[in-house]
Amino acid sequence: MKVAMLLVVVSLVLSLVLSVASAQNFMSGSGGEIFSATSKLEDLMNLEGEVVRMVDRYLQATLSKVELMTRYVQDFQRLRRIEEMEGGQRPVRSGVVDHPVDAYLLVKRLTVEWASLEDAITAHANYTQELVHRVVAFRERTSFPVMEDLHGAAVALVRLQDTYRLNMTSLSSGTLAPVTSVTAMHLGELQSSKPLNARDCLFLGKHAFNKGYYDKAIEWFEAALERSGSEEVLTAPKDEIEPFLQAAIKVHDDVLEKRGPRGTDWQTKTLPVDKALASKPKYLDAAPVFVPKLYQQQSDEEEEEHYNRLCRGERLRTPEMESRLSCRHVTAGAAYLTLMPLRLEEMSLDPYIVVFRDFLTEAQTEAIKGIAKPRLTTSRHRGPGGNFISSMVRTSSTAWLRESVDDRKKLLLNTTRKIEFATGLHALESSAGEDYQVANYGIGGLYVTHTDYLMVSPDPRAYTPWEHFMGDRYATFMVYLSDVEAGGATVFPRAGVTIWPKRGSAAFWWNLYRSGAGDENTRHGACPVLHGSKWISNKWIHYNDQFKQYKCGVNTWDKQTVP
Secondary structure: HHHHEEEEEHHHHHHHHHHHHHHHHHHHOOOOHHHOHHHHHHHHHHHHHHHHHHHHHHHHHHHHHHHHHHHHHHHHHHHHHHHHHHHHOOOOOOOOOOOOHHHHHHHHHHHHHHHHHHHHHHHHHHHHHHHHHHHHHHHOOOOOOOHHHHHHHHHHHHHHHHHOEEEEEHHHEEOOEEEOOOHHHHHOOOOOOOOHHHHHHHHHHHHHOOOEEEEHHHHHHHHHHHHOOOOOOOOOHHHHHHHHHHHHHHHHHHHHHHHEEEOOOOOOOOOOOHHHOOOOOHHHHOOOOOOOOOOOOOOOOHHHHHHHHHHHHOOOOHHHHHHHHOOOEEOOOOHHHHOOOOOEEEEEEOOOOEEEOOOOOHHHHHHHHHEEEEEHHOOOOOOOOEEEOOOOOEEEEEEEEHHHHHHHOOHHHHHHHHHHHHHHOOOOOOOOOOEEEEEEOOOOEEEEOOOOOOOOOOOOOOOOOOHHHHHOEEEEEEEEEOOOOOEEOOEOOOOEEEEOOOOEEOOOEEOOOOOEEEEHHEEEEEEOOOEHHHOEEEEEOOOOOOOOOOOOOOOOOOOOOOO
């Protein structure tokens, strides 16, 4: 009885605290960014710990008061039960107590004991109000999630399920278990601290449906039904879930029948759920066999298919293509690298993509992360209109760091000089290289396939005088600042290249032909982070300042093949 009452009290208090603070967050426009970076989620875990400690102190202070109120209620209920049992022998007249001791005890309860009870109620109310004020004040000076964060986290989880083909039964139980053996080899099997309940699966199914993942929506609704039938404490009844499942099946089959299994904003299974529809001749043919389409124009659907397969660890290049790649030590003619040459691994010859192993030490990567962390904001990318926007196209948080940000240690300055030695490019002057962009990817954090070069409009008025002076992004130098336990690869769908994150390693590639024209084969994307935290640092090097370093080619499509 005492435990039950205590749980009710705690539930009411927490509901009040969270509703008040959430309303204040909503009114102030904060939130909506937490799921985009694991560093923010780690901070959120610490913030929750602070709130729990406040609630724990509240419980310790109010427990004795709750026990006093519980005893008072139980004593009265016990007395009534005794009167009801003796009712046949000694009738109880309404408002009258026959026995003098009962009369005395009644008066005592409503004087001495009630005074103590009233003091306990007042103290309990004061403690509750104090807790509310403390938590609200605490949340005002920190960042707590709002519904936008929950929606973002739900979409990220659905996207992870789709990209890595996670087993639905295992996923609803909190286990990240890939379906394919190739994926499992790269990702392994990981268990969460707590499984999803039926309400969670229903919520995720709705988000999958709204995002056009009709096949995944059906799986989530089916998982919700399964968990609803096995829950000790029911979170979502079957009669609530079943209409969503039936509606999803109907829309799924209708979209598949009229539009096909995949488009830019929808996807379905290859066969209808309805057996009558599935028996149609057009569904009886064998599913088409996937054939990689490299070094050529890809439709949006083809590019996404290549992206997902590379993210899962599938190899799209032939052994003959990969046999031409090599590893070597390089000094790039720099005396600085003579005693400690760089370890270079070729990932692709066309476009030319290499990885410098152990380019930075663990201590250096941690130092850069430490500088960037307090400066992180939600990542933005160039939108259709040319402006930079935030969207689910890129789910991460970024910070921009100039070399002068750590004048005392000169870590970034020395890193830039090392980049110049490694590539033979100018990168230090503002006209030659951009500030460092440090990014941290959160739940399912990704960046869909894109090019790093930006000046694609034929209208010169689309760009500022400074952009014309610098020229486009000639090359990308990306350092991995962390290992990633699962997922998070960098993939090039047209080139069939996958680069797995390794702390301290750096990927380098040319974005432009020697003429300055953009190379479409450098289209690349950041795969969703399945487990762990991904940190990277980008240094974009611009074209015009390199005219003495690397001369223009004779032909428009001449490419660089160094370092």
